[in-house]
Amino acid sequence: MPTVLIIDDNRSIAMALEVLLSLSDIASISADSPEQGLAMLQTNAVDLVIQDMNFAADTTSGAEGVALFQAIRKRHPDLPVILLTAWTHLDAAVDLIKAGAADYLAKPWNDQRLLATVQNLLELGELGRVNRSLQLRTQRERKQKRALETQYDLRNLIWQDAATERVLGMACQVARAHVSVLITGPNGSGKERIAEIIQANSSVKDGPFVVLNCGALPAELIEAELFGAEAGAYTGASKAREGKFEAADGGTLFLDEIGNLPLAGQMKLLRVLETGRFERLGSNKERQVKVRVISATNADLPAMIRAGNFREDLFYRLNVIELHIPALAERPDDILPLAHSFLEQGKSLTADAQANLLQHVWPGNVRELKNVMQRAGLFAVGDQINASDLGLPKLATASSTTELEPEREDIEHALMRANGVVAQAAAQLGLSRQALYRRMDRLGISRSV
The missing domain is CATH 3.40.50.2300 (Response regulator)
Structure with a gap:
């Protein structure tokens, strides 16, 4: 007060x-x-x-x-x-x-x-106080952002949120260490982009970057994809083929949805990680490779270990360094920069469209945001995209939010998005200005956020 x-x-x-x-x-x-x-x-x-x-x-x-x-x-x-x-x-x-x-x-x-x-x-x-605080914070964040962009190859990643910056900072730090990295986070959050950034700043940046989605193949074909196969090794194998490990020799192999790897494949993967050696399916000839392995999952691997569906020794081999990417809803400052990056040149977002994007919870994360923006760009009349073009749930009104008081994090995010304008933040939260002031006082939120 x-x-x-x-x-x-x-x-x-x-x-x-x-x-x-x-x-x-x-x-x-x-x-x-x-x-x-x-x-x-x-x-x-x-x-x-x-x-x-x-x-x-x-x-x-x-x-x-x-x-x-x-x-x-x-x-x-x-x-x-x-x-x-x-x-x-x-x-x-x-x-x-x-x-x-x-x-x-x-x-x-x-x-x-x-x-x-x-x-x-x-x-x-x-x-004034909020703006001064925000200006200082923004200046500090811009300086850190410029330092990252100047020092590392970030593969033209679009981001603004401090949570994303922390992940990027850690990714760039571990990039030059030849250790396995496990990237966790929900589907569509950008795990492959982080893997690309690690590769681009590693000692094998000039080597190949090979991707295998373990969830996109039948279990019986994953091993052949990983390690290769000789002709006749399985039905339909009419000629010998190299696997992803051979293709990634001297570079990085990114194994997405690693939790889908069957137990037999897990055992062979563990051996490659430990020795760098493997055999193609249907062959006794041992092959040697030097590959940096980065894996990713949205699954609860410790729970899979307890259920007997994932090898504990492999988990610790893959998880020397873990990088967790928060869901898009947990890094709201990334939403509008990403949305603008997905728009066709010349198109823009109205204020109500931006507010709608900021309020949506994004269960499909960055992938969902990209799809929404592409669809809106196709159906919008003219160069301006309105909230109605997005096809998202409508903004909450004050009457629909009276029973749900915003939490501290919601209020702080709203103030940041509104550049400290209390009236605008209150509108986003479905509150009157005085109600937001009272809520801030109860939660002990400083007037200079």
Whole structure:
């Protein structure tokens, strides 16, 4: 809840202001002298000051108020100050406004005008703090992003979210170490792209990058795909063929959906990882390769181990380093940059379309987002894509969200997406601005997120 400091030697005026502010969920504290007011500013978190201009008896010059304002401005240059007094020397008032006073209201004041002024200043102050914090964070993130892009080959990956940046940083760190990497994460989250980045920054970057999707082949053919086969090794094998390990010699083999590898294939894979040796199906000739293996899965491999469907020794061989890619909904700052990258040149997203994209939970992750954008580009009339073109569930309304109060993470993400504009974040969450303020206070979310 925002806090206003009232500095006025007339206790009845201070009490009237306290009551007026409390009706709008604005807290207040009071001081009856300039000295006490300045002391309270040192010990209290204050968002705005309302100060009188005269304190000593029979004084109407306003000199005390000018001195107080100057002292506040010197110690707290960004703190908004409203001057409130029956003292009406217009030239002096104009001078103080030019010096940085937020407003000048004469006694007796108009309640509605005073409240409107206070609320506007509080929101501007809130926005300023949030924006400054966001600017610092954005500058820091851009610097880190530039460092990654300058130092590593990121294969033109589009990203903006800090969660993605952490994965990229780890991927680039482990790239030059010749160890097995297991990439985990939901389907469609971009596991193969991370594998490509590891390959591109590894000591075998000039070697081949070979992909095998273990979930796309019948179990009886996976071994032949991995290790190759001699003619007649299985029905339909009319001639000898090399497997993926041979094709990837001197480079990287990416095994997607590794949890689908049958137990017999798991045993042979373990041997290749340990020795670099294998035989083609139907052959006794041992072959030697040097291959960096990166595997990926969306399955719970530890649960498969407990069920006897995955070898524990193979798991530890594959999982020397694990990189987990969060679901797209867990890295919301990636959504709009990715969406724009999937659009045809010349097409753009309206504000309601962007809001719809940010609200959707994306069970199909990046793959789903790409499909949605391609479909919207085909069906949209003109160059602008509206929310209706996306074919996604409609935005939640305030009435549909009254029973579901947003959690801390939801609020922080909404504030980030809205660049700190509380009213816009509240609209995204289906709340009024004051309801969002109250929720932030209950959760202890700082006004400078």
